[in-house]
Amino acid sequence: MYTVCVRNHFMIAHSFRGKVFGPAQRLHGATYVVDLELRRPELDADGVVVDIGLASTTLAEVLSELNYRNLDEQDGFSGKNTTTEFLAREVFDRMAQRIAAGHLGETARSLSALRVTLHESHVAWASYEGALPTSAGA
Amino acid sequence: MYTVCVRNHFMIAHSFRGKVFGPAQRLHGATYVVDLELRRPELDADGVVVDIGLASTTLAEVLSELNYRNLDEQDGFSGKNTTTEFLAREVFDRMAQRIAAGHLGETARSLSALRVTLHESHVAWASYEGALPTSAGA
Amino acid sequence: MYTVCVRNHFMIAHSFRGKVFGPAQRLHGATYVVDLELRRPELDADGVVVDIGLASTTLAEVLSELNYRNLDEQDGFSGKNTTTEFLAREVFDRMAQRIAAGHLGETARSLSALRVTLHESHVAWASYEGALPTSAGA
Amino acid sequence: MYTVCVRNHFMIAHSFRGKVFGPAQRLHGATYVVDLELRRPELDADGVVVDIGLASTTLAEVLSELNYRNLDEQDGFSGKNTTTEFLAREVFDRMAQRIAAGHLGETARSLSALRVTLHESHVAWASYEGALPTSAGA
Amino acid sequence: MYTVCVRNHFMIAHSFRGKVFGPAQRLHGATYVVDLELRRPELDADGVVVDIGLASTTLAEVLSELNYRNLDEQDGFSGKNTTTEFLAREVFDRMAQRIAAGHLGETARSLSALRVTLHESHVAWASYEGALPTSAGA
Amino acid sequence: MYTVCVRNHFMIAHSFRGKVFGPAQRLHGATYVVDLELRRPELDADGVVVDIGLASTTLAEVLSELNYRNLDEQDGFSGKNTTTEFLAREVFDRMAQRIAAGHLGETARSLSALRVTLHESHVAWASYEGALPTSAGA
Numbered sequence: 084m085y086t087v088c089v090r091n092h093f094m095i096a097h098s099f100r101g102k103v104f105g106p107a108q109r110l111h112g113a114t115y116v117v118d119l120e121l122r123r124p125e126l127d128a129d130g131v132v133v134d135i136g137l138a139s140t141t142l143a144e145v146l147s148e149l150n151y152r153n154l155d156e157q158d159g160f161s162g163k164n165t166t167t168e169f170l171a172r173e174v175f176d177r178m179a180q181r182i183a184a185g186h187l188g189e190t191a192r193s194l195s196a197l198r199v200t201l202h203e204s205h206v207a208w209a210s211y212e213g214a215l216p217t218s219a220g221a
Numbered sequence: 222m223y224t225v226c227v228r229n230h231f232m233i234a235h236s237f238r239g240k241v242f243g244p245a246q247r248l249h250g251a252t253y254v255v256d257l258e259l260r261r262p263e264l265d266a267d268g269v270v271v272d273i274g275l276a277s278t279t280l281a282e283v284l285s286e287l288n289y290r291n292l293d294e295q296d297g298f299s300g301k302n303t304t305t306e307f308l309a310r311e312v313f314d315r316m317a318q319r320i321a322a323g324h325l326g327e328t329a330r331s332l333s334a335l336r337v338t339l340h341e342s343h344v345a346w347a348s349y350e351g352a353l354p355t356s357a358g359a
Numbered sequence: 360m361y362t363v364c365v366r367n368h369f370m371i372a373h374s375f376r377g378k379v380f381g382p383a384q385r386l387h388g389a390t391y392v393v394d395l396e397l398r399r400p401e402l403d404a405d406g407v408v409v410d411i412g413l414a415s416t417t418l419a420e421v422l423s424e425l426n427y428r429n430l431d432e433q434d435g436f437s438g439k440n441t442t443t444e445f446l447a448r449e450v451f452d453r454m455a456q457r458i459a460a461g462h463l464g465e466t467a468r469s470l471s472a473l474r475v476t477l478h479e480s481h482v483a484w485a486s487y488e489g490a491l492p493t494s495a496g497a
Numbered sequence: 498m499y500t501v502c503v504r505n506h507f508m509i510a511h512s513f514r515g516k517v518f519g520p521a522q523r524l525h526g527a528t529y530v531v532d533l534e535l536r537r538p539e540l541d542a543d544g545v546v547v548d549i550g551l552a553s554t555t556l557a558e559v560l561s562e563l564n565y566r567n568l569d570e571q572d573g574f575s576g577k578n579t580t581t582e583f584l585a586r587e588v589f590d591r592m593a594q595r596i597a598a599g600h601l602g603e604t605a606r607s608l609s610a611l612r613v614t615l616h617e618s619h620v621a622w623a624s625y626e627g628a629l630p631t632s633a634g635a
Numbered sequence: 636m637y638t639v640c641v642r643n644h645f646m647i648a649h650s651f652r653g654k655v656f657g658p659a660q661r662l663h664g665a666t667y668v669v670d671l672e673l674r675r676p677e678l679d680a681d682g683v684v685v686d687i688g689l690a691s692t693t694l695a696e697v698l699s700e701l702n703y704r705n706l707d708e709q710d711g712f713s714g715k716n717t718t719t720e721f722l723a724r725e726v727f728d729r730m731a732q733r734i735a736a737g738h739l740g741e742t743a744r745s746l747s748a749l750r751v752t753l754h755e756s757h758v759a760w761a762s763y764e765g766a767l768p769t770s771a772g773a
Numbered sequence: 774m775y776t777v778c779v780r781n782h783f784m785i786a787h788s789f790r791g792k793v794f795g796p797a798q799r800l801h802g803a804t805y806v807v808d809l810e811l812r813r814p815e816l817d818a819d820g821v822v823v824d825i826g827l828a829s830t831t832l833a834e835v836l837s838e839l840n841y842r843n844l845d846e847q848d849g850f851s852g853k854n855t856t857t858e859f860l861a862r863e864v865f866d867r868m869a870q871r872i873a874a875g876h877l878g879e880t881a882r883s884l885s886a887l888r889v890t891l892h893e894s895h896v897a898w899a900s901y902e903g904a905l906p907t908s909a910g911a
Binding site: 237239241242243301302303304305306307309310343344345346347348349350351 | 498499500501502503504505540543544545546548549550
């Protein structure tokens, strides 16, 4: 299995609901350094897993929807704890959608899996990985 | 699959038996920077993989049993080479036990897998990963 | 010159005023990974620059005053842009005060300089360094 | 499953063919920081995954075949794009061959899998992982 | 003294002349991860060392003049060894020129010093630092 | 000022005397990842700060005198706390001696300064830096 990974980051404010979060129930924020891993069993005709330029651009677009925002006030997140693991899944879903829509090119439709890792500090990170919805029919 | 990872470290002395170890047969030591990864397929009601506070505290407890010690003189390690990979398994087993005993909370009993990575320098690391003994019955 | 460095982090929300900040004028947040460097020309009788335990504990105390907070609502920061470089100076000043007050022990009063670096992402950091106010009289 | 990883690097020149590569169609170069991961389900009699000395030496040998070279002029690469993912597979295959030939010792023949990761910058890496050809008969 | 640092990278081919370089006399290449540090004793009215957006954009421009090229064929480098330390100075000079020309804004003219670090692998880097030519008259 | 840095590591056992060290008074150990920085104001005729091959080899020699040893039993360290900052100075002195003795070549005698940093974990490091004894007469 081949994997290609590109890195970027975004910076948000948010707060959590639930005793388990202790002082993180207050409004605070985070820098998330994001690793997007794209996987497939064989290289395409150019010898790549994916057009890394398109992958980077699309990741930047997805992160710009979240970047420099207070997630407590974003539609779609109301009543949810935007934890690191939750946001890893969110980035995963938004990337998977765009891959299915052809934003990463035609051959990217045969990508078999993605992993999205969000590093929140030098001592903690979370990730979500899964098969791509589109790969079942590939 | 979701993963959450927390990092800590411990510092020990030890020596190895066997020609394969060369000068490492002498009493020496190491800093092990430890990454504990906890995995499960779905988030709990709070939107997390695990109570990261409890995970960190419990990892610190497990490492404190090893930290600042000469492993050659520890019960349970006699006659064994406490290599990086051996110690990764040791930390795995001690964490798995405490998860089964409820130290990370009730919902942590449904964690499906752990991975423990020990970084011994900027050019070498070892890890042990496996399904959690308790997850079979979950 | 000897330097000892300890690392910790804090996570805050804030917003900036001024066109130069672009989208960062919106309420957002950051994780700051903090490196505190302590300097002196000679080691003390124990062979150390400073009691690293006290240095770590005191840094954690200073950071806990900022951690998990919206800096826009903190006294002392009103009307100020809490940029990375500004916060590096803030942590510097709070550490310098505590060193002068003896929180790091008597011999720490002869520390000659501090540097505080705040890493805000994998592609940006800022620092403030200076002689310690107390070292003039040392 | 146990994993042991050793790190090294090599520095090459090359160029790519295909519009997808944009300015990278020009002759340029890269430093590849290489992580070689070796996996097996149980430790050997010495308590290790593999003789880490032999693993490091063999990896250095494999990389020296590529290091300080213009890959456009190397036999075996003509007409191919020596992308990061392609080179990860190349290092994988050369290591797998040597493991099968006994260069890492007899017990290394029971290694179950390898992963080779090539870091090309602070924002991009690629890897190839697979079961070892020799493990089928093990 | 305040410092702000931004990171980027470039990838080039080159070769060296002189026995001291051993196999690096052959055409090969490198990824250079670049840290640009900008220094000044006081913050400006916005609370920053420099407009970090302009600093990043200008660094990207400077690196694009070198990126994806064979330095052996670039004007200005003929007969010179484009070592890591030489290139650190080159990036320093090109940034200093643009700062003097106002590319980083008016207040950037009072920056007192720059440091440019080029990381060539996980085990080697080089840097050049100096006062800014323009700061003498500031 | 130009700086070139090379990285290596060593692994030792030791114990400390003095209440300030708490549990580190027990026999334990550490991995020290070592950064050796070499400085001079101008490049030599080859366009380098120093023969990086000789610098790396000599650093490896110096570290091999300490590597895989119990420092409590080494001549010269009796009655001393071999703290991270103490060992940074030790490596500095041993490198400075060899530079003065010509181990890094003739032009290395005009190196103006060294800095030795020992990283003991992901959250702590210490360094010693100073002018080179030989540079006074240069």
